[in-house]
Amino acid sequence: MDREPTYGATFVRHLAKLGRHTPYRYEDLRLVKAMSQTELADWIKGKCPEFSLVVRDNPAEVAAAMVHEKRLAMTARSGDMAEIALSLFELLTLLSWGSTMTATPLPTGPDGRDGGQDVAGATAIFAQWQVYESIIDRDLMRHREIYAGIHAFVAAIYRRPFSLLDLGCGDASSIARTFAGTALAHYTGVDASAAALQAARRQLAAAPFHVALVETDLLEYLTTAAASARPRPDLILAGFVVHHLSFDEKRRFFSRCRETLAPGGSLVFYDLFRRATETREQFVAAYTDLIATRWGLVGQTLDDTCRHVREHDFPEPLATIFKLAHDAGFTQPGEERFTDADGFHRLVCFATEPLPAQSAPRTHAGIQPPRAARSRKRNRRPD
Numbered sequence: 001m002d003r004e005p006t007y008g009a010t011f012v013r014h015l016a017k018l019g020r021h022t023p024y025r026y027e028d029l030r031l032v033k034a035m036s037q038t039e040l041a042d043w044i045k046g047k048c049p050e051f052s053l054v055v056r057d058n059p060a061e062v063a064a065a066m067v068h069e070k071r072l073a074m075t076a077r078s079g080d081m082a083e084i085a086l087s088l089f090e091l092l093t094l095l096s097w098g099s100t101m102t103a104t105p106l107p108t109g110p111d112g113r114d115g116g117q118d119v120a121g122a123t124a125i126f127a128q129w130q131v132y133e134s135i136i137d138r139d140l141m142r143h144r145e146i147y148a149g150i151h152a153f154v155a156a157i158y159r160r161p162f163s164l165l166d167l168g169c170g171d172a173s174s175i176a177r178t179f180a181g182t183a184l185a186h187y188t189g190v191d192a193s194a195a196a197l198q199a200a201r202r203q204l205a206a207a208p209f210h211v212a213l214v215e216t217d218l219l220e221y222l223t224t225a226a227a228s229a230r231p232r233p234d235l236i237l238a239g240f241v242v243h244h245l246s247f248d249e250k251r252r253f254f255s256r257c258r259e260t261l262a263p264g265g266s267l268v269f270y271d272l273f274r275r276a277t278e279t280r281e282q283f284v285a286a287y288t289d290l291i292a293t294r295w296g297l298v299g300q301t302l303d304d305t306c307r308h309v310r311e312h313d314f315p316e317p318l319a320t321i322f323k324l325a326h327d328a329g330f331t332q333p334g335e336e337r338f339t340d341a342d343g344f345h346r347l348v349c350f351a352t353e354p355l356p357a358q359s360a361p362r363t364h365a366g367i368q369p370p371r372a373a374r375s376r377k378r379n380r381r382p383d
Helices: 007-018 029-033 037-045 049-057 060-078 088-094 119-137 143-157 194-203 218-227 247-260 280-294 299-312 318-328
Strands: 162-167 184-191 210-215 235-239 266-272 335-339 345-351
Touching: 007 029, 007 037, 007 060, 037 049, 049 060, 049 299, 060 088, 060 119, 119 299, 143 235, 143 266, 143 335, 143 345, 162 218, 184 194, 184 218, 194 210, 218 247, 235 247, 247 266, 247 318, 266 318, 280 299, 318 345
Parallel strands: 162 184, 162 235, 184 210, 235 266
Antiparallel strands: 266 345, 335 345
């Protein structure tokens, strides 16, 4: 049986991934690769106690991202360290570690120039991305099963070239893989974050389909698209974004999606859900308990993740989502394509016309999913 990679190995792999488009090199990573989380924290504690705390309280991917982004920031300020190899130990003692223990990404607009982005806001967003990327990589929110379900749905329904509108696309890191081998011809990604779209542009640079990226709020985009004469998307994708909306905004979301879709189009919707009789307060208590006991987060990362749930997550029960979609004009019954064993993470598809008989059935955690969804050892990403 393959052993899980050490904390140090994951840290090194992610640091190398982040630096693959830079001249940055590190001289002592072989030593680091063999270390556990505790060993790495102890190794650096004497020279850089601040980073020792970063290692102790964060996943390896987050710690690596903080090192990389602080090196980028130092290079931008001084021009030093841009083309030299350093001992990681030496670098960590040179970097400035503030009390917040977060990275400071450079603000950039969609074309790579200064976009006037708030640096403090970008810092917070970047830290959240790194935690979320680690959550995806470890499949804590069942992204693998969900992506496999999306692929199966699309492969069964869309045999001819189709267009996809991705609402809240983030860095679009899953798109090329999820839609590989399908007839996707045109992709439009919408996100309010310029930095996210900059990352998405890199992710999709070699995509075999046309790519358009739009920086705006998803409801604003839908409102404009529904009233315009532009070509309608055949498929709308919304993943883990709608639970952040108010109830009235959710109602508008489904209505605008229905108005925006091309005839015969579908909405693929995966998100957080409350269980059938669960209040929002009960959901928050149950979900934050799940995070604290199963996700392996500690320290500030755990506190921030649970705070995000308490302050920003407002999921609905499945029956409420079905009713909102029906009231908006999705007259076909919603198809639940995946739900996890706890009932929190679900994939649902809403069609405007009857789906063909070969459409794959609903899957649950505990029932063997399609082969592409099965968990297996691999060289872990994030891509």
